[in-house]
Amino acid sequence: MDFNVNLFVQLVIIGLANGALIALIALGYTMVYAIVELINFAHGEVFMMGAFLAFSVISYSGVTSKDPTFQIVGIAILAFLAAMCFSALINVGIDRFAYRRLRNAPRLAPLICAIGFSFILQQLAIYWKGANPLSPPALIPTKYRTYNILTEWFSLETKIRIRPLDLIVFGVTIPLLLALSWFVYKTRTGKAMRATAQDRDAAALMGIDINRTISVAFLVGGALAGAAGFIALYYNNTARPTMGFRYGLYAFTAAVLGGIGNLNGAVIGGFLIGLTWSMSDGFMKDYIPGWGAQWTPAVIFGLLVLTMVFRPGGIFGEQTAEKV
Amino acid sequence: MATTYAHISPKVSAGSEGQEPKSKENQWFVVGFILLALYPFLDAFAGIDRLGSWGAIFVYVILAVGLNIVVGYAGLLDLGYAAFFAFGAYTIGLLTSPGSYFIQQGWVPEFLQHFWPALALSWVVAAFFGVILGAPTLRLRGDYLAIVTLGFGEIVPNFFLNADKITNGTRGLNPIAKPPSFTLFDHTVSFGPIDQRNWYWLILVIGTFSVLMIRRFHKSRLGRTWMAVREDEIAAASMGVNLVSTKLWAFALGASFAGFAGSVYASYFQYVHPSNFEFSVSVTILAMIILGGLGNIYGAIAGGLIIGFFDRILSEELNRPVHWLGGQLDIAFLSNHDVKQDKFLVFGLALVLMMLWRPEGLFPNSRRKSELHPETFEERMHEDQSMFETRDTDDHSVGERV
Numbered sequence: 001m002d003f004n005v006n007l008f009v010q011l012v013i014i015g016l017a018n019g020a021l022i023a024l025i026a027l028g029y030t031m032v033y034a035i036v037e038l039i040n041f042a043h044g045e046v047f048m049m050g051a052f053l054a055f056s057v058i059s060y061s062g063v064t065s066k067d068p069t070f071q072i073v074g075i076a077i078l079a080f081l082a083a084m085c086f087s088a089l090i091n092v093g094i095d096r097f098a099y100r101r102l103r104n105a106p107r108l109a110p111l112i113c114a115i116g117f118s119f120i121l122q123q124l125a126i127y128w129k130g131a132n133p134l135s136p137p138a139l140i141p142t143k144y145r146t147y148n149i150l151t152e153w154f155s156l157e158t159k160i161r162i163r164p165l166d167l168i169v170f171g172v173t174i175p176l177l178l179a180l181s182w183f184v185y186k187t188r189t190g191k192a193m194r195a196t197a198q199d200r201d202a203a204a205l206m207g208i209d210i211n212r213t214i215s216v217a218f219l220v221g222g223a224l225a226g227a228a229g230f231i232a233l234y235y236n237n238t239a240r241p242t243m244g245f246r247y248g249l250y251a252f253t254a255a256v257l258g259g260i261g262n263l264n265g266a267v268i269g270g271f272l273i274g275l276t277w278s279m280s281d282g283f284m285k286d287y288i289p290g291w292g293a294q295w296t297p298a299v300i301f302g303l304l305v306l307t308m309v310f311r312p313g314g315i316f317g318e319q320t321a322e323k324v
Numbered sequence: 325m326a327t328t329y330a331h332i333s334p335k336v337s338a339g340s341e342g343q344e345p346k347s348k349e350n351q352w353f354v355v356g357f358i359l360l361a362l363y364p365f366l367d368a369f370a371g372i373d374r375l376g377s378w379g380a381i382f383v384y385v386i387l388a389v390g391l392n393i394v395v396g397y398a399g400l401l402d403l404g405y406a407a408f409f410a411f412g413a414y415t416i417g418l419l420t421s422p423g424s425y426f427i428q429q430g431w432v433p434e435f436l437q438h439f440w441p442a443l444a445l446s447w448v449v450a451a452f453f454g455v456i457l458g459a460p461t462l463r464l465r466g467d468y469l470a471i472v473t474l475g476f477g478e479i480v481p482n483f484f485l486n487a488d489k490i491t492n493g494t495r496g497l498n499p500i501a502k503p504p505s506f507t508l509f510d511h512t513v514s515f516g517p518i519d520q521r522n523w524y525w526l527i528l529v530i531g532t533f534s535v536l537m538i539r540r541f542h543k544s545r546l547g548r549t550w551m552a553v554r555e556d557e558i559a560a561a562s563m564g565v566n567l568v569s570t571k572l573w574a575f576a577l578g579a580s581f582a583g584f585a586g587s588v589y590a591s592y593f594q595y596v597h598p599s600n601f602e603f604s605v606s607v608t609i610l611a612m613i614i615l616g617g618l619g620n621i622y623g624a625i626a627g628g629l630i631i632g633f634f635d636r637i638l639s640e641e642l643n644r645p646v647h648w649l650g651g652q653l654d655i656a657f658l659s660n661h662d663v664k665q666d667k668f669l670v671f672g673l674a675l676v677l678m679m680l681w682r683p684e685g686l687f688p689n690s691r692r693k694s695e696l697h698p699e700t701f702e703e704r705m706h707e708d709q710s711m712f713e714t715r716d717t718d719d720h721s722v723g724e725r726v
Contacts, residue, residue, distance in 0.1 A: 009660075039467050108401050108466050109679045112614065115607055116675030123669035127657075131665075136535040245603070249478070252471070263347060291486050298482040308472050313712045 021276020025251035028221030044248015050229025091222025259314025343544030381632030399554030404477020412586020420501035458575030617685025628721020
C-alpha cells in the first residue's frame with residue numbers, strides 16, 4: 001500500500017486544529033489538578049455545555065449566512081463570550097457547591113463527586129436540547145483554498161487545502177493561549193496560583209486567599225473549555241450531549257502526556273493527541289485491514305495507560321517545579 | 325498480656341469489621357434468600373409480571389458485590405469494571421455462539437460449548453484478565469489507578485467492537501448457549517425465553533453462591549489483608565502483608581465475579597454487544613456500592629437492589645403518574661417525559677450527594693463509618709488514612725485539616 005502523502009498532509013492539518021481544541025480543554029484539567037490535585041472529571045461536560053450555550057445563542061439570534069458580515073461576526077463573538085462565561089460559571093459553581101466541601105476529604109471523594117457531576121451535566125444537556133446531535137446554522141464559508149507549497153519546495157505531489165474554519169480555530173486558540181500565559185506568569189493572581197500549586201500551606205501563610213485562588217483556577221479552566229466548546233461546535237459542525245466524555249478524556253490524556261500540572265506540557269500534549277487522533281482515524285484501518293475502523297479510542301486510551309504506568313510525570317519527566 | 329494491651333484493644337480486635345454476631349447474620353441471610361426465592365409466586369399471584377427485570381437486577385447485584393471486593397475491601401477504585409463483565413460475556417459468546425470465529429474454526433472442543441462449562445471458564449478468564457489489567461496499576465496512587473482502570477475499561481469494549489472478525493463487531497453475538505433443561509420432581513425445568521421463573525431462580529442461586537463465596541473470602545486471611553492494605557498500605561507492608569499479591573487477588577477475584585455476571589447476562593439476553601459494557605455501566609455499579617456502603621457486602625446488595633429496582637422497574641412505573649401529573653398541571657415537559665431517561669441523573673446525584681453527606685453509604689460498615697466520622701482529636705489526626713488511603717505522606721493539606 002502506497003503511503004498517501006496528500007492524505008497525510010490533510011490529516012496533519014485536521015490533527016493540529018483538533019489538537020488546539022484539546023489543548024484548551026487540557027489546560028483546564030491541568031490547572032485544577034496542579035492546585036487541588038483533583039481530576040475534574042466533569043470538565044469534559046463543562047466543555048460540552050459551552051458548545052450547547054453557543055448553539056443556543058446563535059440559533060436564538062436567528063442569524064444566517066445571508067446576513068451582513070459584521071452581524072454574523074458580532075453574534076459569533078457574543079456566542080463565544082457567552083459560552084466562556086457559562087462554562088466558567090458552571091465550573092466555579094461545581095467547585096463551590098461540592099469540591100470545596102470535600103477539600104479535606106480523601107482524594108477519591110471529590111473524584112467520585114466529579115464523575116457524578118459529569119453524569120448530571122450530561123443529563124441536563126439532554127433535557128435542554130435533546131439527545132440528538134445538534135447542527136449549528138452554517139455561518140462560516142466552507143470554500144477552501146489550495147496551496148502548493150510542498151510541491152514547490154519539496155516536489156511532493158500534494159496540495160494543502162485550508163478552510164477558513166482551520167484559520168479560525170488557530171486564530172482563536174493561539175491568542176487565548178498567549179493570554180493565559182500572560183495571566184499565569186505576569187499577573188498577581190497568576191503568581192498566587194503558581195504559589196498555591198507549589199505549596200498550599202506556605203501560600204496561605206503568605207496571605208494568599210486559597211479559596212479564591214482555587215476558584216480562579218476553576219474559572220479560567222472553565223472559560224477555556226467554553227471557548228473550546230464554541231470552536232468544537234463549528235469545527236465538527238455538530239454538538240451532542242455525549243461529546244464531552246470523549247473530548248474530556250482525550251484532553252485528560254493530553255494533560256497526562258504533557259505532565260499533569262504543566263501548562264506548556266498540556267498544550268504540547270494536546271497537539272500530540274490531536275495528531276494521534278487524526279492519524280489513527282486516517283490510517284489504522286489500512287494497517288489492520290479486515291478489522292473495524294474505530295480504533296482511535298483504543299489507541300488514545302492505550303497511550304493514556306502507558307503514560308500513566310511508565311511515565312506518570314509525563315513525557316517531559318518530572319522537571320515541573322512550577323506546576324502552573 | 326491481655327490486660328496490658330486492653331487500652332488499645334477496641335480498634336485492634338475488630339477483626340470481623342464489627343459485624344453482627346455470625347448466627348444472627350446467617351439468620352437474616354437465610355430469611356432474605358427465602359423471601360427472594362418466594363417472590364415469583366407473589367409476582368404471578370399479584371399479576372406484577374416483573375420477573376424478567378429482577379433477573380437483570382440480580383446480575384447487577386452480582387456485579388456490585390464483585391466490585392465491592394476491589395473498591396470496598398481493598399480500597400482500589402476501579403472505574404473500568406465493565407471490562408470484566410465484557411470478558412465474561414464474550415467468553416461464553418465466543419465459546420457457544422454459532423457466529424463465533426472460534427466455533428467456526430472448530431477450535432472449541434465439544435464439551436466446552438455448553439452453558440455450565442462456559443460459565444466456569446468465564447470465571448477463570450475474567451480473573452485472568454483481572455490480573456493482567458491489574459498488574460500495571462499496582463504502583464499507582466488512588467486517582468491514577470482509577471484513570472488507568474477507566475482506560476482499560478474503554479479499551480476492552482473498543483477492542484471487541486473492532487475485532488469484528490472474531491467477535492462479530494457491531495452485529496454482536498447471538499444466540500448463546502442456555503443452561504440445559506433438567507427434570508426435577510417430574511417437572512422439566514427449562515430455560516427458554518418464556519421460562520422467566522426458572523431464570524429468576526437460576527440467577528438468584530448463582531448470585532447467592534457468589535455472595536457466600538465473597539463472604540468467606542472477606543473473613544479469610546486474604547480478606548483481612550485487603551482491609552489492612554486499604555487502611556494503611558505502609559503499615560500493612562511492614563506487618564508482612566505482600567502488597568502485590570494482595571492487590572492482585574483483589575483484582576482477580578473482583579473480576580471473576582464480573583465474569584460470572586457477564587456470562588449469565590449474555591445467556592439470559594441471548595445477545596452480546598460491545599455497547600453493553602460502556603463506562604456508564606461501570607459507574608452504575610460504582611453508584612450501587614457507594615449508595616449501599618463501601619466495604620459492606622450487604623450494603624452492596626442493598627445498593628444493587630435499590631439502583632437496579634429504580635433502573636429496571638421504578639423508572640418505567642413512574643412514567644404513568646408523571647404523565648398524569650404533567651397533564652393535570654399542563655406542563656408539557658412532564659407529560660412527554662420518559663422517566664427511564666433520568667436514570668443517569670439519578671445515579672449522578674446519588675454519587676454526589678452520598679459523597680457530600682454520607683460517604684459511608686446507607687448501610688455502612690461500622691469500621692468504615694468510624695473512619696469517616698472521626699470523633700476524637702487523635703482520630704481526626706489520622707483521617708487522611710481513611711476510606712481509600714490515597715493521600716501522600718507529604719500532603720500539604722494536613723496542616724489545614726488539624
